[in-house]
Amino acid sequence: MALRDNDPREIGGYVLLDRLGSGGMGTVFLARAESGRPVALKIVHEQFAADAEFRTRFRQEVRAARRVSGAFTAPVVDADPDAARPWMATAYVPGRTLRDRVESEGPLSGTELRVLAVGLVEALRELHQVRVIHRDLKPDNVLLTEDGPRVIDFGISRAPDHQTLTVTGRILGTPPYMSPEQLSTPHRVTPASDVFSLGAVLVYATTGRGPFDAGSPYMTAYNVVHEPPEIAELSGTVREIVQWCLTKEPGERPGPEDLLGAFRAAPEAEWGARPGAPTVPGSASPVPAARRRPRRPLLVALATAVALVAGTGAYVVWRDDAAPRGPKASVTPSSQTPRTKVPDAATLAAATPYSPVSGGDPGNDAAYADSPARRPKGWKPWSTGSSRGACVFVDASLVCTSPNVAGHSRDVTRIDAATGRLLWSVRAGVETGAAPAVAGKAVAVSTTGGMRAFSVSDGHLLWDLPDEDTILNLTADRRDFYGTAGDGSVLAVDGVSGKVRWRRVGVAGNVPSPRVRVTGKLVHVMAGDGLSPDSRRVLSLRATDGKDAKTTTLPRSCGPWTLAVALPQADGSGLVVCRASPGDGYLMQWVGASPTFLDLPNAHIAALTVSERGFYGLLATPAGGHQFVELDVPGNGGTLWKAPLEFTCDTVAPAPIVTGQRAYVICGDRGAVIDLTRHKVVSRFQLPSPMSQWGELNTTAIVAGGIVFAPTMTGWASLDPYATPV
Known part of the structure; x- marks a missing residue:
């Protein structure tokens, strides 16, 4: 496969010649050493380079590969696990996989x-x-x-x-x-x-x-x-x-x-x-x-069979082989359906139907403020039983991309949020497993060499925008789509016609495909400094024409894929939130303001959520577990109160979903609901298998009307988090 425009041309003194393939952690290239020797050079995906756990795993891979002689493996000839994008070169061995x-x-x-x-x-x-x-x-x-x-x-x-x-x-x-x-x-x-x-x-x-x-x-x-x-x-x-x-x-x-x-x-x-x-x-x-024909008692028993398929409540499971274009849901008997114990509207309701939490854009993949009206009518617990990529909640349904599967065309699917029934599925050539973006009645996805938009109602193609690069990290306001290309360009695309309204070339410097955030009249992006993929500068562009509006300078570098802009103001500004890179903790600063609002250099903060109600995080304890905390902001960032979770999260965990008087936390296959007024865990739940991040750093669950929708290792699941109160 030929190199793409946004692929590097040289890494660690090795000249890249061709693409050999791409996997969950990185892309493998055919490269040439200075001596002319061919090597297979693996580069970690950009979104994982800032993840401490993935760096540890990559170092582990290098050490393991170096332990063996190479007679039955591809021997390591060079590596740099500490590079901005970690890489490893092995001897190039011609062949094909089994x-x-x-x-x-x-x-x-x-x-x-x-x-x-x-x-x-x-x-x-x-x-x-x-x-x-x-x-x-x-x-x-x-x-x-x-x-x-x-x-x-x-x-x-x-x-x-x-x-x-x-x-x-x-x-x-x-x-x-x-x-x-x-x-x-x-x-x-x-x-x-x-x-x-x-x-x-x-x-x-x-x-x-x-x-x-x-x-x-x-x-x-x-x-x-x-x-x-x-x-x-x-x-x-x-x-x-x-x-x-x-x-x-x-x-x-x-x-x-x-x-x-x-x-x-x-x-x-x-x-x-x-x-x-x-x-x-x-x-x-x-x-x-x-x-x-597995008997239904067997399917129910699966919930506690093994760690991969552990859960509470009853889930609908079906076979995909009976429906080539997607699953068909069967109905769980009413005797096995747990009683719904969702709180009343006053408890669930946030101040606005969609209020960004941990940054994000209303109605899109990182905005999960709840509303009683969002609960799907006739909802029952379900599980897809087949792999799905990241999803967005729209019109009482989930619209999803298929996960990255090398060599296979990837689909866009729409699933009924009440039953899990497949509504439609279309072949789309999706480039990544990232969630689609929605503007009006159009849903857009990144494709190989551009982007495409489909009708939310029936999945028919609305328009196809070809581009030299894949347009990544899509997001939207009510009318238009926004994204970035591999050359650091930021562009706006009309949601109805698919025409490019404006494009700013090189805005992101040497930051390839950084995350874009939209708040009202402004489009925010992390701008590279020309030396490192990490940046201390957030550039805010006018959504109307892409021209510079404001610049925000941070005291430490941030990972460009962690950028969030929360608590949006009338002029489109808001609070910049990002995870420090390199280093620990989070940074917060109002758009265009100086000096820094708050620096939280705390290595024990696994996740942070900024909502209209307050500032919340997951904090590691000395004993090894995690607790849900409210942080003292705008004070010194200390802890106001704590609620022990009784389970452990990763060093970098999915952000809590905060809405109304409730917060929802998921780590692995376990979850908890925290009452923000009483400062305690009020309910616990389990997913049918551990939560999956689908190769994306910020794929997380969705809460709609008090119902949790979560991506798992075996597909998406829908459950009542209040079925097992504490």
């Missing part, structure tokens, strides 16, 4: 399959000898080369002496190839987890399907933990060895030496699918009746 091979030519058999199996066991043996657990062995991370398979991507690997990053219920891995213990006790995985993944990969290589595949990640995870693998298509001895690998109990699985002996002794004729078994990728395989 998934590419199977999808293009069908399953493997004979010598090719045996070489794959033995090569992967040898790779795992070397990894485990140097005390590295891969934890994400899957077809996409197996590279087929002329001299055998190579295992790549150590992004979530861990050595026992390295920090464990699976905190607050966040599950790392790919469900069809994860071991049962990764789903239930992710902190306690051993090398045997990789052996389980190896068995699942070999089933895929032989049949074109995983041994636990189901209609949704939700059901797939359940199958991994509770159901026997579907391996009837494998032949004889190889089937028995693979079944040994897929044993649920880690201590009963074979080690690498056991596997090497067993695979070498397996007859050549038994490498491949047994005669008569379907082997075409995507073809239907025999599925036990219990998997085809």
